[in-house]
Amino acid sequence: MIAVGTLKRVFDWKVRGVRWIEIIGLVLVAAMIFSVYLAKAAAASESARIANLERQITQNGQRVRLLRAEVARLEQPGRLEALSRGAGLGPVDVHRQATVASLPELAPIPEPPPAVIIAPTLPAASEAAETPAVAAASAEPAQ
């Protein structure tokens, strides 16, 4: 009964003869209509963007196909061979072919030059111990 009473009071709450509950309801409905309108408008612009992107993808795809075909045309073996023969190129003679394994035979790896290690003299060592920064600076040109 209390609930019914409260409900009755809410319905009887009026301003200038208009129920507040109706005003609130109208405001809510207006807000909802506006938000639905916003959502629909946003969705429409998004779908327009998607359609635009899809069209671009299709166009790019077609362009890729066109360029692939162009590459295939330019790289066709007959054309390449004619161009290479024109440039004076030809199949490599068997005597000029080598595998990776046979490279050391063809050009032996040169012996590394004997490394010369100069023993540091005693004073330099003592200097280095005293002032490392100076020693490093003086050692640099030697390297």
Added chain:
Amino acid sequence: MSVHDPQAWDRRAPGRSGGLSLSSWRWLTEIMWRIEHSFGRARADARPEEDTRVRIFVILSLFSAVFVCLALGAVNAALLAPKGGVGSIGHPNAVSRADVVDRNGALLATNIVHYGLYIDPAEVWDRRAAAIQIKRVLPRISMTRLNRVLSGDRRLIVMPGLTPGEKAAVHGLALGGVSFEPEDRRVYPLGASATHVLGVTDTGGQGLTGAELAFNREIRDAGARGENFPLSIDLRIQGVLENELARAVAESQAKGAVGIIADVQTGEILGMASWPTTDRLNRATSAHYEMGSVFKTFTVAAGLDTGRADMNTLFDASQAFMIGNRRITDFHATNQVLTLEEVYLHSSNIGTSRLAVEMGPATMRDYFTRFGLLDAAPIELHESARPRRPNKWDDSTLASLSFGYGIMITPLQMSAAMGALTNGGRFIPLTLRKGGLPNADVRQVVSPETSLTLLDLLRRNVVRGSGGRAEAPGLRVGGKTGSANKLVNGRYDPTHAVGTFAAVFPADGPVNARRYSILILIDEPGTFPRTGGFVAAPAAGRIADRIAPFLGIERRADQYRTALGERIPAFEDVEGDGR
């Protein structure tokens, strides 16, 4: 003030005639009046309150039901609708026909959007100037057609199949009344290369010839999935084959040529070329040739496999072999008794004829059938033609068959048979499918031992016999030459010859080692000598030399030659005087 008559509400609507023959609209009016008057009737019956409440309740529940339905529909549309929608019914990259690529993915055939040129003459300002301008940027347009459309009175197509470049050029003229309609076209960017393998499609996107016809459904299915359709051919190998074939044709001034490269272990075709490329006929699949001495390989193989002969069996080639009054002689007459190996290396007609006649028609026929020489080559291509077989199998025919006369086969059959001979004796159907046929119908033709013996014999024929010009350093090429004259006006005319070389490399190693066959056939060479050893063998050698790196075959020494192609003296000392 009028007196209220309670019975008046039950009074019938004016104009009612009564009876059962009411037309439907009259009946409808009746009901409407009844409803309209029910409120008054209820008030008259002194229960107006109840009637109003019932009416309000009925209308309320009706509206509630409608709104609940609408709400349910909205929820259903928002939450349970199929995902995606119109845009993603098919694959985004779907095309009507898939791109055909080679085994490494190099493009062979593709679909490119072309444009149809349409003109609406009503919107053209100056028709003469428009015609001249269009002709200038689009020289291949038909002037008659253009003028007919321009002088007409409605929008018509002037020319289909404008390339995107041509479309841009015409569009750049900024003429009124000119419009374009996109149309999907099949394009073969390689031009004449591999044209016989690929075939063509019609404008409706259905295959007409070649692989386009053979794999029509699969190519369309792959296109719907947005995938490529790979063939077994390798474009690099195909290119080498075509270039070397063109060179061989130029050198020998031939009328035509055929080249087939196949993997003998899987039956995959790696390259197939038919020259001239402008000819619609695919000579590799559809042309028939008497191939000559290449057939001696099959005769010798049959002889070895049946156990009727071994390498040291002697055949008397000191004089011509007489069958009835037919006299069989040798092209390179040795006039001595030869072993089977010498018969093969010297390409002795007498020796193989004797062997064939000894084996008899049943055995020969059995082996020729098993080698696939009496049936069309099994391959996907619909062009693969049936051979022309002999009608009767008497001794004379057997002798002819033994050295490759009296039967006309397609080069593809020869390639398949050579594959069977060199892969351990298994006849594997040829295929253009990458990776080979999954459930190939493989049959044993000869024993693996016979196959090994023949491989060695083929190799010896290159080292010491007629195939010397096919030697490629370190690649262990083996092969057999074939030279035949064509039947012209009922006579075998030596000026119309066919030179063949059936090669296989590498010829050493176990029977199941990786091995590739090369078949080169030169049709009617114009230069002398016209034999296979001169016109076809050099091309086979050069092709092996150039494609070995693509196939990953290393140069190695065998018992006859070093890796660099030098002779090994020991071998020459022992058997070098064999000829």
